[in-house]
Amino acid sequence: MxxxxxxxxxxxxxxxxAALETLRTAEGDAGTPLSLSTIxxxxxxxxSRIVSEGGLYHPRLAALAVKxxxxxxxxxxxxxxxYRSTKPRLLEAPVQDSGEMRLIRRISSAFKDIPGGQMxxxxxxxALRLMRLDLANESPESFRDVxxxxxxxxxxxxxxxxxxxxxxxxxxxxxxxxIDGPAGTPFDITRDPLVFPVxxxxxxxxxxxxxxxxxxxxxxxxxxxxxxxxxxxxxLRVGYLPVMLPHPVTGEPVEAGEVLMTECEVVAMYEGSDTxxxxxxxxxxxxxxxxxxVKAIAMAILDRALQKGMRDGPRNPSEDxxxxxxxxxxxxxxxxxxxxxxxxxxxxQSDMDRLRTTQAKVTQPRRQGENA
Amino acid sequence: xxxxxxxxxADWQPPSQQAAFRQIMNCFAYPGRLGQLATEAKHGLPLLLxxxxxxxxxxxxxxxxxxxxxxxxxxxxxxxxxxxxxxxxPGAYPPDFxxxxxxxENPEQGATLIVVAERLGTGGSLHLCGPGIDGTATIAVQxxxxxxxxxxxxxxxxxxxxxxxxxxxxxxxxxxxxxxxIDLKGVN
Amino acid sequence: MNPNYELPLDEADYSFGFLDEFxxxxxxxxxxxxxxxxxxxxxxxxxxxxxGRGFGTGGLQLTLSxxxxxxxxxxxxxxxxxxxxxxxxxxxxxxxCPGVNTTERTTEATLIQSRHRIPEVDLTESQVLILQVPxxxxxxxxxPSEAKRKVMHGEGDYSRLLTKLYEDIVQFDEITISHRxxxxxxxxxxxxxxxxxxxxxxxxYRSKALILLGAGREKKIYAVPPYTVTEPLAFDDVxxxxxxxxxxxxxxxxxGRCGATDxxxxxxxxxxxxxxxxxxxxxxxxxxxxxxxxxxxx
Ligand SMILES: [Zn+2]
Numbered sequence: 001m002x003x004x005x006x007x008x009x010x011x012x013x014x015x016x017x018a019a020l021e022t023l024r025t026a027e028g029d030a031g032t033p034l035s036l037s038t039i040x041x042x043x044x045x046x047x048s049r050i051v052s053e054g055g056l057y058h059p060r061l062a063a064l065a066v067k068x069x070x071x072x073x074x075x076x077x078x079x080x081x082x083y084r085s086t087k088p089r090l091l092e093a094p095v096q097d098s099g100e101m102r103l104i105r106r107i108s109s110a111f112k113d114i115p116g117g118q119m120x121x122x123x124x125x126x127a128l129r130l131m132r133l134d135l136a137n138e139s140p141e142s143f144r145d146v147x148x149x150x151x152x153x154x155x156x157x158x159x160x161x162x163x164x165x166x167x168x169x170x171x172x173x174x175x176x177x178x179i180d181g182p183a184g185t186p187f188d189i190t191r192d193p194l195v196f197p198v199x200x201x202x203x204x205x206x207x208x209x210x211x212x213x214x215x216x217x218x219x220x221x222x223x224x225x226x227x228x229x230x231x232x233x234x235x236l237r238v239g240y241l242p243v244m245l246p247h248p249v250t251g252e253p254v255e256a257g258e259v260l261m262t263e264c265e266v267v268a269m270y271e272g273s274d275t276x277x278x279x280x281x282x283x284x285x286x287x288x289x290x291x292x293x294v295k296a297i298a299m300a301i302l303d304r305a306l307q308k309g310m311r312d313g314p315r316n317p318s319e320d321x322x323x324x325x326x327x328x329x330x331x332x333x334x335x336x337x338x339x340x341x342x343x344x345x346x347x348x349q350s351d352m353d354r355l356r357t358t359q360a361k362v363t364q365p366r367r368q369g370e371n372a
Numbered sequence: 373x374x375x376x377x378x379x380x381x382a383d384w385q386p387p388s389q390q391a392a393f394r395q396i397m398n399c400f401a402y403p404g405r406l407g408q409l410a411t412e413a414k415h416g417l418p419l420l421l422x423x424x425x426x427x428x429x430x431x432x433x434x435x436x437x438x439x440x441x442x443x444x445x446x447x448x449x450x451x452x453x454x455x456x457x458x459x460x461x462p463g464a465y466p467p468d469f470x471x472x473x474x475x476x477e478n479p480e481q482g483a484t485l486i487v488v489a490e491r492l493g494t495g496g497s498l499h500l501c502g503p504g505i506d507g508t509a510t511i512a513v514q515x516x517x518x519x520x521x522x523x524x525x526x527x528x529x530x531x532x533x534x535x536x537x538x539x540x541x542x543x544x545x546x547x548x549x550x551x552x553x554i555d556l557k558g559v560n
Numbered sequence: 561m562n563p564n565y566e567l568p569l570d571e572a573d574y575s576f577g578f579l580d581e582f583x584x585x586x587x588x589x590x591x592x593x594x595x596x597x598x599x600x601x602x603x604x605x606x607x608x609x610x611x612g613r614g615f616g617t618g619g620l621q622l623t624l625s626x627x628x629x630x631x632x633x634x635x636x637x638x639x640x641x642x643x644x645x646x647x648x649x650x651x652x653x654x655x656x657c658p659g660v661n662t663t664e665r666t667t668e669a670t671l672i673q674s675r676h677r678i679p680e681v682d683l684t685e686s687q688v689l690i691l692q693v694p695x696x697x698x699x700x701x702x703x704p705s706e707a708k709r710k711v712m713h714g715e716g717d718y719s720r721l722l723t724k725l726y727e728d729i730v731q732f733d734e735i736t737i738s739h740r741x742x743x744x745x746x747x748x749x750x751x752x753x754x755x756x757x758x759x760x761x762x763x764x765y766r767s768k769a770l771i772l773l774g775a776g777r778e779k780k781i782y783a784v785p786p787y788t789v790t791e792p793l794a795f796d797d798v799x800x801x802x803x804x805x806x807x808x809x810x811x812x813x814x815x816g817r818c819g820a821t822d823x824x825x826x827x828x829x830x831x832x833x834x835x836x837x838x839x840x841x842x843x844x845x846x847x848x849x850x851x852x853x854x855x856x857x858x
Contacts, residue, residue, distance in 0.1 A: 009642040012644055061567065082608045082610035085608050088581070189605075191428060334612070334613075335614045335777060336694070339612055342614075342637070342645050342675075345840070346676040346756075346840055349803070349826060349840075350757040354734070358732045361733045362732075386581055386584075387629070389585075390584075393588050393626070396592070397588070401785055402786060423588070424588065426582055426585050476714030477714050478710070479600060480597060503598050503746050503787065504785040504788070505787055551598060551746065
């Protein structure tokens with residue numbers, strides 16, 4: 001028989017890297033390399049997805065990941081996560097009050113008038129999804145004009161500010177359960193493995209890093225009837241949350257920076273309470289880094305569904321903590337789907353051995369029968 | 373019992389801890405064999421702890437074998453011997469506590485007991501068998517009250533629940549995972 | 561972000577072993593518990609590595625938590641040092657662990673990270689074998705809930721798994737599990753020994769080397785300590801059988817390269833459609849070729 005090459009893996013990898021890099025730069029002379037600032041700003045919703053799924057708030061690194069991975073959101077979020085593994089944790093932030101968010105958008109679908117008022121902000125919810133051909137050949141001048149005109153016309157009073165939370169009003173009216181005591185130490189999914197049953201904080205943290213599409217698909221199953229949350233959005237808000245950290249010397253909280261985030265609170269139909277008190281509405285909570293409304297809404301619905309499942313036992317996939325939490329992570333699921341591309345020669349050899357052995361067992365008695 | 377167990381700077385460095393871990397892991401893989409902790413310190417206990425324990429653990433040191441400074445560097449939360457993942461005890465005193473044994477579902481939550489002995493290799497002999505041991509092994513441990521072995525047998529009576537022990541004397545270590553059986557007939 | 565912000569480029573510097581020291585310490589603590597409770601799938605946090613989940617991130621976290629400058633590392637995939645994934649993992653360790661030696665020789669290695677195979681040559685007490693695991697729990701086939709599986713494992717209750725094997729026998733007159741053969745460790749826990757072929761399962765039995773198994777995506781580490789009894793699940797009348805490399809006439813096939821008749825063989829299909837057989841363990845095959853060459857020249 002001929003010599004079967006078993007060398008060459010290293011060369012093949014280098015070749016693959018070169019081919020990939022060639023495609024990234026395929027525009028050649030006609031191309032301009034993307035700047036990270038361009039990606040971060042003009043593709044801001046993409047960057048938002050990466051910081052949230054990557055579990056690291058660093059929009060500039062997220063932009064780099066998008067560029068390097070040629071627009072693959074799963075790969076970009078993955079690169080950000082892997083980068084995180086190399087960084088020691090220097091400090092744990094205390095629980096932050098999202099009431100301090102400086103909002104650029106907040107709506108409630110439960111009440112027409114909410115304290116502070118509705119603020120539509122930057123949304124395409126009511127825009128017609130018609131192709132804007134004027135963007136196809138946008139000139140740098142017109143691009144800059146838009147920004148300039150907007151900034152000239154913004155009154156001081158329209159700058160982002162904080163607003164009271166809608167659920168606080170519901171709580172004051174006794175329609176929502178009171179908060180039972182101060183928040184305990186949240187479960188840290190980056191330091192402790194999920195061992196079921198898990199705390200609600202572990203579920204929330206897992207969903208906050210989840211892949212948007214995966215989370216949406218499972219939440220959608222609940223909305224369509226594999227579940228019965230029937231949510232109403234009490235409040236959806238997008239804005240900048242000041243991150244308060246204790247001052248290294250005085251210990252007093254100081255503002256260390258801000259993170260753009262999206263937060264959603266849904267109210268669901270009331271359930272008989274465990275205690276003797278009167279029935280109340282129930283709450284589902286969703287929040288993530290960046291501007292990603294669908295993710296926050298899906299998460300809030302699933303939070304509600306999971307709380308129900310944890311209490312009464314799951315009746316649908318979306319109420320089953322193991323089902324939801326172990327299948328929504330983009331890094332895990334993408335990695336595993338990709339791994340099937342690796343060689344499985346040994347296991348397949350083993351599969352063939354079993355098949356041939358059982359085939360032989362099935363055909364042998366038949367042959368004996370033919371002979372008889 | 374050395375009265376001043378103090379670390380040296382290198383005990384806190386990654387290369388020392390990597391080497392120490394390999395020694396400790398080898399001791400767990402081959403119970404009854406002695407490991408050597410490479411440190412300039414007089415005692416291996418600080419390096420042993422620095423290798424295994426950090427601020428994500430609860431550590432009990434009821435006899436204050438390490439001083440405040442060393443504890444601060446380790447960063448572990450202080451706990452009672454009954455509630456800590458790691459418990460440091462002088463072997464000379466009989467055990468007077470009930471360590472965590474883990475649960476059927478989570479047996480890894482059984483504690484790791486670190487017992488400080490006088491000497492390993494000479495003294496009364498323990499006969500060991502179990503996983504990691506080719507047949508039987510014999511090891512001499514000096515300065516550990518015999519009641520430790522009786523208690524250990526009770527704690528490890530229902531596998532997978534139990535405690536895992538590390539005996540440290542000077543810079544030598546010995547590991548007794550919960551699967552190691554000690555023949556108590558010869559113990560005195 | 562501030563439009564004048566520039567990425568600090570020195571952040572690309574990674575520390576020895578890629579993982580931060582807290583992560584390594586956690587893996588190390590987990591390893592000790594895994595050895596102490598043979599076969600128990602010990603949970604750990606599992607960090608994201610810069611390669612896909614399923615490409616050996618669990619094995620890699622073990623390797624990086626163990627490795628030091630005195631070590632010599634061998635990485636194999638499908639038995640081969642030069643398959644793309646093995647090359648990739650070895651390259652990553654060389655990049656992040658300067659000073660560490662790598663080798664393709666099984667006998668020279670102190671740490672061996674492997675996917676799907678155990679080397680043909682018997683391992684020694686001075687070696688540690690690290691197996692990459694995609695699915696750590698053999699009970700998944702009979703029980704989807706991990707909470708329930710943990711109870712079954714704790715009680716050592718594998719009756720449902722045995723029933724499943726028995727149903728196989730009733731249907732096919734043979735146990736159809738080809739690889740990942742459920743194996744009982746020290747009389748208690750049943751493990752998934754990773755997708756090694758059945759051919760490799762007997763090598764677990766009283767191995768001189770410590771065997772560590774890492775499942776990165778499923779966040780589990782487990783161990784087969786040295787000199788430990790391991791038993792593939794089977795029945796008295798339908799015994800456990802390894803892969804059969806005999807041809808139609810009952811002759812043991814030989815490696816087309818080195819002539820070995822005592823190794824696990826890869827089946828190769830040539831351009832003309834004919835079949836050939838070759839050692840899956842490339843080092844084993846190469847060493848035999850070298851020995852044969854010496855004999856010829858001597
Ligand atoms: Zn060969």
